[in-house]
Amino acid sequence: MSGGQHHRGTVFQPLEEDDPRSVAGYRLAARLGAGGMGKVYLSYTPGGRPVAIKVIRPDFAQDAEFRRRFAQEVQAAQRVQGLYTAPVIDADTDAREPWLATAYVPGPSLADAVQRHGPMPVDTVLLLVAGIAEALQVIHGAGIVHRDLKPGNVLLASDGPRVIDFGIARAADATSLTSSGVTIGTPSFMAPEQAAGSTVTPATDVFALGQVAAYAALGSPAFGEGTSHGVLYRIVHEEPSLDGLPEQLRELVGRCLEKDPAARPAVAEVLTLCHRASDQTALRRPEEWLPGAVAADITTRAAAPAPAAATTPPPPAAPPAGSAPGPAGQVPGAAQAPAAGHATPPPTHPATAHAAPPAPPQGFGPPPAMGPGHAPTPPPQPHPYTHPVVGAAPYGPGAPGAPVPQAPAPAPKRKSRAALVAVAAIVAFAVAGGATAYALLKDSGKEDRAGRTQDASSGTPKPATETDTAGQGDGAPAGDGTGADAGADGGEASPSAPADPPAAPPEPVEYKGIDLTEGYELTLADDPLKPKREGGDIDYGTSGLSTSDGGRLVMLRNGQAGTLETCLNETRYTRYIRDSQMTKGSRVCLQNGAGDVALLTVLGFSPESDPSDYITLDVTVWRGAMDVEQPS
Structure with a gap:
């Protein structure tokens, strides 16, 4: 999605009337921006980690080819785990309005930073390009071409840049919308082959990286600004305008901006060019790699607002008998994105919706079964506090921790005499079988003279453990650990004996x-x-x-x-x-x-x-x- 996490001007914009208050259990705190493919909102995980929720535009969501590609790209993006990328931690590509959640990066985009504070110093540009190059290595390694690498999709964090929105522009490339005049990608930062509609490869991202480097150092695009057609013509047929570019950056930028994709350096060579330009064999990123004015913007964005407190709604009513289930991933009683012309329902959140145990957000349950033509969603991964990708999963009926509607109790029915006789026979058979199993287990659990018990499955002796005799008084025979002994004497069966304490970790x-x-x-x-x-x-x-x-x-x-x-x-x-x-x-x-x-x-x-x-x-x-x- 274009537009990034931050919008020019106000960082955290209040939600407007047509904005949802909740997306799949994530309560929204503010709007971060909007782009060609949808809107971006600020939310939080139940543990308080800020995330950026990106909701796709309804007109894209109605295109079947877009949905198919979007599901593929999100699945690929969830495999990207680089130091300089904002990981995709949650998604629902089958929702009425598809969405995905990425880690929130508290820093301005490169576009915002340059517009507010001007060009960057050479050292900052080299560290910026090296970080983006490392991100592209990981992105390309996952089989993704970014296609829309631009200053608005590079966020400046305190420990380096973060590349966002990788590969998602591909989802809209061949849909009915692009054929009707919608442009995906930013003309000023396209490669010649992309502008001409030719094959897009990783070299396309290298050309865009050269444009990003020139923009960071000069404060303006390398091929100028103006109408889209004029910019694209210059990209395809003319040389870039690099007057004023520092000498240390000329080889790096010039090689990346070669018209022929085969003449551009590979991403690994870009890193070598950065090292050469800095007169170092390896770049070292200092704590303060950004100019002071840009670093101050990070503090502003770190103070992200919390969502408004949600009122606790009444428990959901039981669905009427024979009614069809709701849409996949919909929580009974939870707020959904409002349809056009309808009032927004009260916001809810899985952490506050019901008195029952709180249900986890999207991504903590089993993966959903996807429709024909969709690739399966990878299994859920740990929580975003551990930084890996969290797989897409429904939050709704059947998900762990989700509230389960209580169906009305059926009216009692009269049982026939034949049915009662059949039940009695089954019970008698079960009792007899249980007694036989108990006798076998009892014999298999007897101790031999060496203080060992017989393994019930193999008959071979094994050493007795504390668990075998746990809870027995002096002189009492060792139990078999199943609680069957107490039940045999007519008393209440005792709970299973406690398991052995976990072994201590090995010494390093x-x-x-x-x-x-x-x-x-x-x-x-x-x-x-x-x-x-x-x-x-x-x-x-x-x-x-x-x-x-x-x-x-x-x-x-x-x-x-x-x-x-x-x-x-x-x-x-x-x-x-x-x-x-x-x-x-x-x-x-x-x-x-x-x-x-x-x-x-x-x-x-x-x-x-x-x-x-x-x-x-x-x-x-x-x-x-x-x-x-x-x-x-």
Whole structure:
């Protein structure tokens, strides 16, 4: 969706009469902006995390081809988990008005920052371009071409840029709306092949990145402004106007703005050009990478307003017998987006709607079954506080925690004598079968003289545990843990014995200053941990770190604790992390598939004067920290 999270002028605009007050259980606090594909609202998760809710325009929603593509693009976008992207945490592509939720980024867009404060200094532009390039690496790795990379879709956060709205413009490319004159994409930041209606590739995004860099440094588009037709003609046939562009940026911008897509640098080469322009082998992002006036805007946007308190509505009435269920994902009694010409119903929220336990928001239940031609929605992921993508899921009848309407009790019916006899026979059979099962279990649970019990399934002896005798008095025989003993004596069956306490986590083992040379590997089971030629869990190659089959890597974000708990709970898995994505102090979690977990801390890389290529690491290993599923 075009338009980003922030609108020019007022950051948080009050909701207007035609704005919904709630979207799928998310109560809306303010309007953040509007674009060519819909409106953007501010809301919160039940834990207080701000999110941006993007609601698609009704005319797009009525186009079947748009819906099909939109579902595909949202599913692909949920796989994008980069340091410089705003993750998609929730969505409903089947709603009457489709929507998606992304993490709210408290920072101005590049367009807003340049319009208010003018061009950016060279160092800021280089860090900006490098961050966007890293975002494009992840986006392209998920099989997505952004197609609408522009200053309005780049947000400036305190720790770097965030790219938003990746790939969603594709959903509208071949719909009936585009053929009737609706333009998707921003002319001033299109590539020549895009303007000419030719094939769009990742190189298209590189051209747009060059335009974004020129805009940040010059304060105006590289191909000027004016009518769409005039701008598009200049993009296809004329050279960009780069007068005043700092010398350090000329090679970078000029290479990105080549007319021929094949002549443009790949995204990885863009990062190399940024390093060269800054006279560094690796960029280091300082805490204050933005000019002071732009950084001050972040403080303004961080003070996001809370939604108005919702009144508690009465419990929903039971649906009449034989009535059809409501639309998928609709909460009984919850506020929905108002139809044209109808009054807005009172807002509700899953956290306050009923006295029953609160239901989670969209994305915390089982994935919905999608219609023909739709790809299945990926399974739900952890809450947005852990940063990964949360899958789309309905919030409504059948979802965990959702209120269940009580159907009216049926009138009692007279039972025939034959039916009563049949029921009595079934009960007698069940009692007899239960007694037989109890006798078998009783015999299988008897202790032998060595203080062991017989395994009920295999008949082999196993050591007795505290659970076997839990709750028994002195001299009492050990129970079988099922509570059947108490019931056999006519008393009330006792609850199951408590489970064994969870095992303590393994102690970490630390290895300092390991030089992992290109072509060598580390095996977490080795002690001491030393590089070797083959058979390891992680190796260092020409492209960076990679793990073996069954292994998983996660690069931690700034501020995440480098603990075992973090490494166990993170789900932004990959098998490769490039050198260009790591700097001194970067931390990487490794799960090797054999139950071992490690935290790798980057201390540095080999200098150019060294004849060998290597990465220097501190490694902390927790051996046996994960349960390994055994093959059946």
